[in-house]
Amino acid sequence: MQRSRNNLRWYFLGVLAFVSVFIWYAVFYAEAHRRLLSVHFFDIGQGDAIFVEAPNGNQILVDGGPDNTVLAKLGETMPFWDRSIDVLVLSHPHADHLDGLVEVVKRYDVGVVIESGANHTIPEYAEWHALLREKNIPVVIPKVGERIDAGGGVALDVLSPLENFEGVSPKNIHDANVVGRLMYASTSVLLMGDAEEKLEYRLLYSGVFIDSDVLKVGHHGSKTSTSEEFLRAVSPEIAVIQVGRKNRYGHPYQGVLDRLAAFGVRIFRNDLDGDILLQSDGVSFIVNNNVVNK
Numbered sequence: 001m002q003r004s005r006n007n008l009r010w011y012f013l014g015v016l017a018f019v020s021v022f023i024w025y026a027v028f029y030a031e032a033h034r035r036l037l038s039v040h041f042f043d044i045g046q047g048d049a050i051f052v053e054a055p056n057g058n059q060i061l062v063d064g065g066p067d068n069t070v071l072a073k074l075g076e077t078m079p080f081w082d083r084s085i086d087v088l089v090l091s092h093p094h095a096d097h098l099d100g101l102v103e104v105v106k107r108y109d110v111g112v113v114i115e116s117g118a119n120h121t122i123p124e125y126a127e128w129h130a131l132l133r134e135k136n137i138p139v140v141i142p143k144v145g146e147r148i149d150a151g152g153g154v155a156l157d158v159l160s161p162l163e164n165f166e167g168v169s170p171k172n173i174h175d176a177n178v179v180g181r182l183m184y185a186s187t188s189v190l191l192m193g194d195a196e197e198k199l200e201y202r203l204l205y206s207g208v209f210i211d212s213d214v215l216k217v218g219h220h221g222s223k224t225s226t227s228e229e230f231l232r233a234v235s236p237e238i239a240v241i242q243v244g245r246k247n248r249y250g251h252p253y254q255g256v257l258d259r260l261a262a263f264g265v266r267i268f269r270n271d272l273d274g275d276i277l278l279q280s281d282g283v284s285f286i287v288n289n290n291v292v293n294k
Helices: 002-033 069-077 095-107 123-134 197-206 228-234 254-262
Strands: 037-041 050-053 059-062 084-089 109-114 147-151 154-160 179-184 187-191 214-216 238-241 266-269 276-280 285-287 290-292
Touching (some): 095 123, 154 197, 197 228, 238 276
Parallel strands (some): 084 109, 214 238
Antiparallel strands (some): 037 050, 037 276, 147 154, 154 179, 276 285
C-alpha cells in the first residue's frame, strides 16, 4: 500500500513537471515570436516550400516541395503541440511544389486550400484533390485583388492568376501560377512560385502593385524568369532562390544572378545557405539572424 502511494506521488510530480515545462515552453515560444513576421524558406531540395507565421501565430504554407522532407522541416519549426495549419497555398501543380503538400494534408489539420484550379494530369494532383474531398477541406480559387488576412497585421494579396483557370488545361501550367504579395506594416515579400517572363510582363501591364522588399525569385532562378523590366519594377533589396544542390537543370541561371547583382540585390540561396529564415518587425528584416536594413 505504501509503495502504491509512493508511486502515485512520483507520477503526480512527473505530470506536474511536464505541465510546468509545457507552459514555460509555450511562454518562451510566444515571446520569441511576438511582433515578428517569420518566413521560412525551407531547404527541401529542388522545389519550393515557404512557411509563414504571423505575429499572432497564424500560419500559411506556400507549396510543399518534392517529397516528405517538408514534414521534418515543419516538425523543427512548429511547436510540438501544433498539428494544424491555417492556409495551404499551391502555386501550381508540379511535383516539386505539390508532393510535399499531399503529405502535409495527410498529417495536419488544414483550414483552407488556395489554388488556381487549373487541370493537370500528374497522378499526385488527383491524389491531392481526393484527399481534400476526403478531409472536407475547403478549396478557394483566388481572384486578383483578393486579400488573405492572416491576422496580426499580416496579409497576402493575390496578384495572379490574371484569369479564371478553373477546369482549364493551359498549355503552360506556369501561366496559371498563384502569385502573392505578403505584407507586414511597411515590409513586403513577393512570392512568384514558378512564374515565367510571360506572366511577369502580364503583371507589369495589369496595374497590380509589385514593388517589394523581398523577391522570392521565380522558377528557381531559371533563365525563363526574372526579366530586367520585371526586376526594375519590383526593385527588391533581397532575393531568395529556392534551389537544390547540384540540380540537373543548372539552376540558378548565371544571367539571373548577374541581373540581380547589377541591381544591387542581396541574394540568399537554399543550395548555399540551407534553410533561410526571414523575419520582419514591420520596418526592417533579419535574415538568418543578420539585420538587413531597408
